[in-house]
Amino acid sequence: MKVSEAIKYRRSVRVFDDKNIDSEKVKNCLINATLAANSSNLQLWEFVHVEDKKILKELSKACFNQNAAKTAKQLVVIVVRKDLWSERAKWNIKEIKDQSNKNDITIKRLNQATVYYNKIIPTLYFDLFGLLGFFKSLIFQAIGLFRPTMRQVTSTDTRIVAHKSAALAAQNFMISMAGIGYDTCPMEGSDTLLVKKILKLNRKAEISMVIGCGLRTEKGIYGEQLRVPFNQVYTYI
Ligand SMILES: Cc1cc2nc3c(=O)[nH]c(=O)nc-3n(C[C@H](O)[C@H](O)[C@H](O)COP(=O)(O)O)c2cc1C
Structure with missing residues (x-):
């Protein structure tokens, strides 16, 4: 079909x-x-x-x-x-690294991916029994007063994602x-x-x-x- x-x-x-x-x-x-x-x-x-x-x-x-x-x-x-977010973030970095054939484009992509999976993903997903989410949310709402920002950063938000x-x-x-x-x-x-x-x-x-x-x-x-x-x-x- x-x-x-x-x-x-x-x-x-x-x-x-x-x-x-x-x-x-x-x-x-x-x-x-x-x-x-x-x-x-x-x-x-x-x-x-x-x-x-x-x-x-x-x-x-x-x-x-x-x-x-x-x-x-x-x-x-x-x-x-x-709960597998950290494991899967590492997996992504490894796969992108293995795919990279060391030319300028793939090195740039690898660097971007490494920052993304090592910094941005933990910022969004890491939490301590849902407590950090509240503070993360406050910080991101404050950033949002000045520029576009992520707003769905609590533990519930990442569950929805x-x-x-x-x-x-x-x-x-x-x-x-x-x-x-x-x-x-x-x-x-x-x-x-x-x-x-x-x-x-x-x-x-x-x-x-x-x-x-x-x-x-x-x-x-x-x-x-x-x-x-x-x-x-x-x-x-
Ligand atoms: C997240 C979700 C949960 C659903 N749960 C049930 C359910 O527990 N029992 C059921 O008979 N149908 C369930 N449905 C089917 C919906 O009732 C159905 O998709 C809707 O009535 C539209 O009909 P259609 O799928 O034939 O287009 C569910 C659908 C979704 C997307």
Whole structure:
């Protein structure tokens, strides 16, 4: 399917067919998920792909036995790992260094990246139990009186940033699934603590979404795709 066709095909499917789907194909769609745009290329995400029947049942319960979870043939859990920011910043520097072929352009890029990942990223992400964020915010608001500046610098702000990126990955995944005629349903309705426990996730992991996967049934699509009129949400300047 073309991208626009896949976007139009994608619907949240709440009742999946009994037929199985190919987990290798689902995995390939998750590889596409990792290609999503993401803040500072920190890739603060993990993807847990579940086909094990026992775990599916437990996860379905954690998703309040919603139909989209209960009838899903596979589930994909989009996990946010904001805690990995320092590790991933170092990884970026190393990768850019390895890519650099020592000409002027790549050396300049490497120097910029080193400053960015060694100074700017820690300024934004480092916090002490959320306390530093308040002071960082005050400083940046003061700077903002004189020039444009970053304003989203608290721990909550960077959590939102990490969740935004994870949501873009989720959308890449769902569109890729639609592109091969597979269906999905994103769910935030879950007991996230229970989901983490079932999957034995890191204590600092956060759940972005649980995505039901399978093939659509007619009754699995609850009516027309409803959207407010485009002119209510579109501004052209
Ligand atoms: C972040 C997020 C959370 C959602 N959570 C649920 C959910 O818990 N259960 C559910 O049935 N649908 C859930 N949905 C699906 C939405 O209800 C659905 O996308 C919306 O009604 C538009 O329908 P469409 O996806 O078919 O276009 C969620 C969607 C998103 C993006």
